[in-house]
Amino acid sequence: MTDTARLPGALEHHWSWQIRGACRTVDTNLFFHPTNERGAAAKQREQVAKSVCARCxxxxxxxxxxxxxxxxxxxxxxxxxxxxxxxxxxxxxxxPVAA
Structure with missing residues (x-):
């Protein structure tokens, strides 16, 4: 689960970058693996998702x-x-480790 304590808060300027994301026009299933997806299928889906990210x-x-x-x-x-x-x-x- 996402650690919500680390979220930046409700101020819009913290989230407005998401509106410009290349992923907004793509099926979100591309970015999240289905149950039991493994091996070549997972790698292929991840590579396609990363190609969307590369132009974002x-x-x-x-x-x-x-x-x-x-x-x-x-x-x-x-x-x-x-x-x-x-x-x-x-x-x-x-x-660095504190002394």
């Missing part, structure tokens, strides 16, 4: 949102669930 004018905003709230499902900002988890884990492992 708000890719950076979408990606940062998904990383910030730790969006657990779907392709967001051109990254899959596993790719986001790896980036988040990398961010945490690079933080």
């Amino acid at each position: 004018p708000v890719l950076a905003e979408c990606r940062e949102y998904a990383l910030e709230v730790r969006e657990p499902y779907g392709v967001w900002g051109g990254l899959t669930e596993d790719e986001r988890r790896a980036l988040i884990a990398g961010r945490h492992s690079r933080r």
